[in-house]
Amino acid sequence: MPIYQSPVQDTLYLLNEVLGYPNHANLPGFADASPDVLEAILAEGAKLAENVMLPLNRIGDTEGCTRNDDGSVTTPKGFGQAYQQYREGGWMGLAAPAEYGGQGLPYAVHAAVGEYLSSANMALMMYPGLTQGAIAAIVAHGSEAQKQTFLPKMIDGGWTGTMNLTEPHCGTDLGLLRTKAVPNGDGTYRISGQKIFISAGEHDMSDNIVHLVLARIEGAPEGVKGISLFIVPKFKLDADGNPGERNGVSCGSIEEKMGIHGNATCVMNYDEAEGTLLGAENGGLKAMFVMMNEARLGVGLQGLSLSEVAYQNAVAYARERLQGRSLSGPKNPQGKADPIIVHPDIRRALMTMRAFNEAGRALVLWTALNSDIAHRSADEAERQAADDLLGLMTPVLKGVLTDKGFEHAVMAQQVFGGHGYIEEHGMSQFVRDARIAMIYEGANGIQALDLVGRKLALNGGRAVQAFFKEVGEFCEENRADETMAPFTKSIKKGLNDLQAATMWLMQNAMAKPDNAGAASTDYMHLFGLVVLGYLWGRMAKVSQEKLAEGAGDTAAFHEHKIVTARYFMERVMPETAAHLARISTGADTMMALPAEAF
Structure with missing residues (x-):
């Protein structure tokens, strides 16, 4: 059975x-999760x-x-009991409104724990994961009556939630x-x-399922301007707000999928x-956004979670599997072969995964902290800056971490x-589970278009200029x-490449989309790459300072950080030049062949 150890340290x-988590003790909720409490959580x-x-993943x-x-x-067997342990531990409501x-x-605390749980069992954690999104939508757009009716039960975990967007004839183009x-x-x-691809659309682990459904009210405008969002519970609620008679919603079938078999995709x-309007x-x-x-x-x-668990298992196997001899001489002279971890190409794979995972974790937590600042700070300028960064990083985080997550699982x-x-x-x-993350919640090509087409120019480019400046x-x-x-x-070379690519787009994309x-x-x-490189730079600086101060029993931890940071700079960051070269070629050759030539 695969192994996994949560990277708590x-x-x-x-x-x-x-990332300065202790510096935000003035924000609501942070004082209740001091560094000591954080460690315990x-x-x-x-x-x-x-x-x-x-143990339930396989x-x-x-x-x-x-x-x-x-x-x-x-x-699957054991899922219901595991979900109840998750519920009883209060994990669903960890970051939800008190x-x-x-x-x-x-x-940020919710995101940190979420990585561990998704690494351990991605399919199972999708049930509460979809509920978290539904909670967020009701918090942001629900009436007070809707909040009082649905949120306590969903935050308790007794009721779960879904999002219903996709239909057989339309996915990203919701106007259809x-x-x-x-x-x-x-x-x-x-x-x-009818809606398709609905994760956790029907199951036996909660007393009610609260579906958030996109639909068009009769007479509404065509296209996306005529779409409304509705709360449609599996069971209608009685006068006391408890599940009553069955609503007119049912699971027609479960999709036959490549992976995430433990999640009911309906x-x-x-x-x-x-339903009621949300x-x-x-x-x-x-509201759905x-x-x-x-x-x-x-x-x-x-994407990060599966890259991490796949990496941990690859390391364990590479330490044990005996195959061939080291190119620089035997490392296991008493045996007939050396463990494969001595071979440079195996090290290339392991170091590439490790360098990505540690920087990817920093990106997730940095983004999560900015989400906290954007939603909790009393300083308007601070909130705006954090919200700008959050919006800019969302397509990068989703697209890059899931593309690389699948690549590293392979x-x-x-x-x-x-x-x-x-x-x-x-x-x-x-590998099979990681593949879906590149597709759902907006395929990664859509994330890239969102970044280039919307996020760069938003508010006159305020967010991207602030990032370049930082x-x-x-x-x-x-x-x-x-x-x-x-x-x-x-980092500076990568930043120069990114700025050059941004300038190229400004000069060439408007006239020719x-x-x-x-x-x-x-x-x-x-x-x-530039974001991950920047975060590696911050990590290298901290670890070098810790070693200079005398790191004691954490010295090896910081030494390993610096080696991994150097690997990222030497072997991964140079890829920025290749990306810039491809960007600068434009679209002419890509679009030259007529459709019938394919």
């Missing part, structure tokens, strides 16, 4: 030493991940979910949706239509189901050789420090 290092989350969630993959004759869905039963702790809503005259609506049929009429897309942005951060976290599988292709070692599941100032402030030169020079589309994926990954 690394999380604490990033939050407390690199992470330790408990690690136990839940390693002891409860992890069971979920092999058993899958079963749709019964009555339309109900049975989840006025509705949550603990109100920082979102056909699900309709007919007013009943009493403030409720009859919802009819075709949902709505047959005049009763937010403004025809304002559904705005609250949920989608939350989900995109969560999906980026999934890389880890390759370390196993033929054994990686055999199901019992678990590497196949990591990275540039970091390089300048450390320019005289010779120990930082290996890092700042690489295909240039933006052709450049978008390369630009997203170029941006991601």
